[in-house]
Amino acid sequence: MPKRCYIAEINSEMIGFVSIITTYLQHPTEYGKFFLVRKDYRKQGCGSKLVCHALNNMKKDHNFMVNAIHQQVSFYEKQFHFKLSTSLNLTFYVGKLNPSALTDDESCSNIKVVPLDEALMSDVVQYDAAIYTAPRPKYLHAWFNCGFTKTYVAIDGEGLVVGYATLSEAETGYRLCPMYANEFHIAKKLLLKVASFINNQQLMFIGPSNNPNLVKMVNQHGMKEIVRCTRMYTKCDIPVPLLKYIYSVSGESHA
Numbered sequence: 001m002p003k004r005c006y007i008a009e010i011n012s013e014m015i016g017f018v019s020i021i022t023t024y025l026q027h028p029t030e031y032g033k034f035f036l037v038r039k040d041y042r043k044q045g046c047g048s049k050l051v052c053h054a055l056n057n058m059k060k061d062h063n064f065m066v067n068a069i070h071q072q073v074s075f076y077e078k079q080f081h082f083k084l085s086t087s088l089n090l091t092f093y094v095g096k097l098n099p100s101a102l103t104d105d106e107s108c109s110n111i112k113v114v115p116l117d118e119a120l121m122s123d124v125v126q127y128d129a130a131i132y133t134a135p136r137p138k139y140l141h142a143w144f145n146c147g148f149t150k151t152y153v154a155i156d157g158e159g160l161v162v163g164y165a166t167l168s169e170a171e172t173g174y175r176l177c178p179m180y181a182n183e184f185h186i187a188k189k190l191l192l193k194v195a196s197f198i199n200n201q202q203l204m205f206i207g208p209s210n211n212p213n214l215v216k217m218v219n220q221h222g223m224k225e226i227v228r229c230t231r232m233y234t235k236c237d238i239p240v241p242l243l244k245y246i247y248s249v250s251g252e253s254h255a
Helices: 046-056 070-080 121-132 137-144 184-198 212-221
Strands: 003-010 013-025 027-037 063-069 090-095 112-115 149-155 161-169 174-181 203-208 224-233 246-248
Touching (some): 046 070, 121 137, 149 184
Parallel strands (some): 027 063, 174 203
Antiparallel strands (some): 090 203, 090 224, 112 149, 149 161, 174 246
8 A cells, every 4th residue: 555645844854744555445535534734824725735635646547535534524625525435434442441341152053263463464354354445465474463452353153254353542442443253242352352351441442433333333332432434535436335344444544
C-alpha cells in the first residue's frame, strides 16, 4: 500500500498534515488516513488547502475517501462535493469488559481459540483477505510480528479460521485492532480470550456502528462512544460485503 504525507507549514513550523494510503479495493482509492490541523490554526483555511493539495496530486481516475467526524461532513460536502457512504461508518469506543457478559457460549463448543503461532499464517491471511476484500500479507506479517501485539485465532471443528483478534498496547490499556468473527458467539469467545490477557485494563477500538452485532457487544459491556465518523468519497463507494463479520478495524482495515 503506497503511502505519502503532505505537511502544512508556516515559517518552517508544521501546523498540519494529511497522511494518504493508496488502496485497490474494487477501485483505485486514495484514503486520507490521518488529517490533523493544529488547534490554534483551525478555521483559517489550512485544512482546505491540505485537501485541495491531496486532490490535485492524485491520479484523475482515482477515488478519494475519508472518515469524517460529524462536524466535518458539511465541510467535505460543500467545499469538495464528497458523497456520503452507505457501506461503513466507524465509531471509536472505549471502556472495560464486563465479566458477566463474558460467559462461554455452549453453541460455540466446536470452536477453539489459539495463539497465532498455533495457527497457519496462510489461513489467517486468506481469511482476512475475504473480509478486507483484498490480500495484504505483507501488512499482516509486519503487524503481527512488530513486538507489541498479541493475536488470537478462532478455528472451527473442520480446521477453518472463523475469526481472529489482535491486541496492541495503547497509552492506557490496550487497543483491539482488528477483530473479525463469522458469528456473534465466536466474537464472544475471542473477547473472552482477550479479557484473560488484558486483565481488567481499559480496551479501545474502532468499529462499524452499522454492524448490529457490534452494537450488541458494545451495549453488553457498557462501552463508551467517544467519536462517530461518516465515510465519504469523491467517485464511488467501496462496498463491504462482510460487514457483519467486522467488530473492530485495524489501522489499515476498511479505513
